[in-house]
Amino acid sequence: MSSAHKNLSIFSTENLPDVSDKKFALVVAEWNEEVTNALAAGAHKTLLAYGAKEENVIRVNVPGSYELTFAAQKMAQKADIDAVICIGCVIQGETKHNDYINNAVAQGLTTVSLKYDKPVIFGVLTPNTEQQALDRAGGIHGNKGDEAAITAVKMLAF
Numbered sequence: 213m214s215s216a217h218k219n220l221s222i223f224s225t226e227n228l229p230d231v232s233d234k235k236f237a238l239v240v241a242e243w244n245e246e247v248t249n250a251l252a253a254g255a256h257k258t259l260l261a262y263g264a265k266e267e268n269v270i271r272v273n274v275p276g277s278y279e280l281t282f283a284a285q286k287m288a289q290k291a292d293i294d295a296v297i298c299i300g301c302v303i304q305g306e307t308k309h310n311d312y313i314n315n316a317v318a319q320g321l322t323t324v325s326l327k328y329d330k331p332v333i334f335g336v337l338t339p340n341t342e343q344q345a346l347d348r349a350g351g352i353h354g355n356k357g358d359e360a361a362i363t364a365v366k367m368l369a370f
């Protein structure tokens with residue numbers, strides 16, 4: 213990856229909404245937990261950095277990424293939750309399980325978001341290798357959990 217790409221700003225972080233009274237659910241898959249815990253920690257820290265209060269960030273774990281959709285629905289249907297951030301890591305294996313899981317989760321989270329009219333963020337890594345995942349969970353490509361958190365904050369402007 214070129215250094216130019218690494219420095220690319222993915223999206224603007226100007227004029228973000230005030231989220232000091234917003235409540236976030238962080239739904240975290242336990243599969244590949246070294247990666248998902250790092251992503252979740254990044255997301256949590258970033259939410260606080262952008263104005264969320266510690267007591268307004270709640271974390272729930274699910275076994276695997278496939279279960280993110282159900283837990284996201286449970287969180288989104290709570291009246292006091294404003295946004296849901298889903299964290300997972302599905303590593304490509306010898307079979308096509310990753311395609312099935314990734315497609316189901318992407319579709320499922322979109323459905324939950326639209327059904328409950330709340331931001332539901334797809335913070336799921338879909339790497340070919342564990343190293344690619346680590347590179348994006350606090351490694352050379354940053355922490356995609358941070359991006360998921362900023363995305364949730366940005367979407368609360370709507």
Ligand code: DLZ
Nearest residue numbers: 241243275276277278300301302303309
């Ligand atoms: C079964 C499975 C496999 C093979 N790989 C992953 C993975 O890389 N990442 C992940 O989050 N979950 C994986 N799972 C578990 C599924 O997401 C799910 O928990 C099970 O299929 C049970 O529904």
